[in-house]
Amino acid sequence: MQLLANYLTLAALYALIACGYVLVYRVSRVLTLAHGEVMMVGAYLLLTMGTLFHLPPLPAFIAALLMSLVVGLAIYWMVMRRMAGETVFAAVLVTIALGILLRGAMALVWTPRLQYPAEAIAMENPSVALGGSVAVSQASLLIIASAVLVYGGLFLFFRHTTWGVRMRAVGENPRLAAQRGIAPHGPLALAWGIAALTGGLAGMLLSIDTGIDEAMAIIGLKTFPVVLVGGLDSLSGAIIGALVVAGAEILAIYYVDPLVADVAPFLVLLAILMVRPWGLFGTREELDRV
């Protein structure tokens, strides 16, 4: 049972991180490799809310989330907007460079040592007993709850709101969308904004559990097998991908060797790339277009 609880927590965390990759890819066809760093920005913002303004947990979270959104919009407006019309490879390289820049800047502002935002915002993280010998931390429950909320919200957003439909239209065919009167910069910026917001949320919740240092970016990187397994342009695929990859990782930890857990996602990734490169739920033509 403890195994199941750990599995669900890990899957929820992966799913929460993965939706940022999917959003950005779906709308702009760019696979961002700076998502781990964007997560870190969110966690550090939460830390600052605590150390600088002494906010209690809830307002601190809300303020940090809003600032993450602004960070995402700024990344698009200042950097990614200029990559319009460039090759996909160049755009991906730009995200790599952006990741390095962010990492250096964060180390300058917040120092590279391990820090604990939970203390800074005076948030308690008691372990919650779930009957029997099963116990998870409160932050884990929050991760699962927010993954459910975020995905529910995104599905509704894409289906029922004007901006959601605009984003889908731009993702499907930017020229046609522009021809129908949608200025593509808005939806693209929003995609980056929401990606930074959800990624930031994942980073914040994770930092409550484990604290924050550079290792968080690696978790961001370990998530993109999730996205590829599910299919780069499919939100529901990201959930399935998270379940599959988290399953492989948990099984590797318990039955093989904890060290294998770090490569397990990549082994799953290689297997899926060999068999079905466009992922379980991805669109096949995507591959030809890349």
Next chain:
Amino acid sequence: MARASGYLKTGYGQQLVLVETRMQWMLLALLAAALLALPLFASFFLLDLAGQIFLAVIGAVALMLLTGIAGQVSLGHAGLLAAGALVTGILTQEAGAPFWITLPAATIAGALLGLLFGLPSLRLKGLYLGISTLALHFIVVFLGQEYETIRGFSTGISVHPPRIFGWELYDPAAWYYVLLAFDVVVVLFALNLLRSRTGRAWRAVHERDVVAEALGVSVFRAKLSAFVISSALTALAGAVFSYYRGFVSVEAFSLFVTIQYVAMVIIGGLGSILGAILGAIFVTMFPYAIEAALETTGLAAALAGYVFAINYALFGLVMLAFLLFEPDGLAGIWRRLRDYFFLWPFRKTPLAGGE
């Protein structure tokens, strides 16, 4: 300075010639003399820096062949370097093998890995390819770590300096000449490859693989050969690196190393060997230049704990700036400058063949 015109060619041979005029020969000779004379004046620090640059040039040229010329994205470069270094380390440690066994072994291991890295390229393009090579990077590093922990070398494997007829290679100046010779061979090899059938096939596949196939180029062979040759070279660079440092540890081959090599290729300018060399020089010297700049401005003491972060941030910034504003890289800047002075007072650049 006298240069060939680029238009007045009277035979196919002239198109392929590497050095066109006597003036260029003289300049090359001057450069060679300067490089050969350097150890006579240079300090130990400068020699080490030069050694690092020479090593980076091998890796950068290899990546340039693959990414810049053949157009295959690879994010597994550090994994290949690690593979070369590990093969050397393991063979020395387990079998006490000398360098004339380990270097070929590392090269062959690299070629095999290249075959493995390259197989996905037949099905995958662009982004997906980069990601599968990235996955392979993690797997190679993981295997290396496993070996180190199981055999109890968790801090790394030490490698003895190479020995020829009882003479050991450890003097910095001797290393300088060996690495310089290595670089000359690698660069000549790459340049010659590019004017051969293989090089032309790679460029064709880069431009558009469907058209290349229609023209009779075997895309299968071109892609695989690009991966195999580039990976073999990279693994060789990794093996030489392990001898140079006298020490192998997978810690040294993080993802950041891959990013550094990709940055060399980008900053140097995709598609030219000169670019790979310039990029390798630039990226290797970058941290030292930052440090020197901090020293001279007197900020070093105040920012002592932050030097690493400053390096990181500025490196990202420079890479970003090149991608956004100068996609042709240093080689592009060099070409423009050269054309500017060459054509002055006119402004028109030659249309083609002005290389």
